[in-house]
Amino acid sequence: MLLESISFIERDWLSANHVMFRDVNGATLLDTGYVKFADVTLRRVRETLHAWDNVPLTRIINTHIHSDHIGCNAAVQRAYPSATLAVPSSEVEMLNAWDSPDQMLSYADQQAEPFTWNSTIEAGSQLTLGGERWDVVATPGHDMGSVVLYAKRLRVLISADALWQHGFGFVVPQAIDPKPLAAQRETFKRLAELDVGLVIPGHGGMFTDFSGALKRASDKLEAFAADDMKIARNVVKGMFIYSMMWRDEMPLAELPAYVHNVGVHRDYNAAFFRMSDEAFAHWLVEEGVKAGKLRVDGDRVRNG
Ligand SMILES: [Zn+2]
16 A cells, blocks of 8 residues: 555554655654563664665654654664654754753653764655655644645655554643644644545554544544543553553552552643542552553562
């Protein structure tokens, strides 16, 4: 379904998917994955370059600055020192303030290696990737500086976390900041104007049911808009399950201190749930088990 000059590399929920593009002078890598699994990123990139007659990697681009998209930037730069790195210009302020709560890095118990960039990409501009013209489209909401790529001729949308087959990347509760949810609503409207036959999302497989996905995502957003507590639960559960994906396991006895020390859990519990640290930790584990993402094994909680 894709051209030979475009390669989709599906990862998982801890690491965002990659897209690679082959051009005459070299290849481009879009998004780099979560830092703990840099070996997988590097292997998949190497395999793709190999399949492309060992064309050099000359450019790295990020859609936004969450840990699952930028985590291996530095590792890829070390492996390919001549590759330049471009970030959305709308993310530069946040990158300069590295690890502020809005980046949801240490604030949400996530990790990423700091990196340097050479240039920026502007929403509203065009990029040539894989021999095709791609519009850089601003998609604020889940991340206020995020961008996606759209190739009109191909009818392909690379949607990052702005749209998945069954949802989209979290937005924060309106009581914390009302702007992201309103921005995400506008983002869905902007995307709805595009003629899309294939979506390459930031997580999950490629899909063709663009209008169905937009409808599901919009319905979900409006359910969130009507209920801030629903958003708050979604964020803390999502962040805890996400942390467990890279931690693998944690002693249950350490969890009350953990939720007290991790910013997103401490602040959201104080603002929305108002439970003791023990009760909040217990609830998080229970919810993760109910969702089939975590299991309790003796005195430990484990991923999977
Ligand atoms: Zn994201």
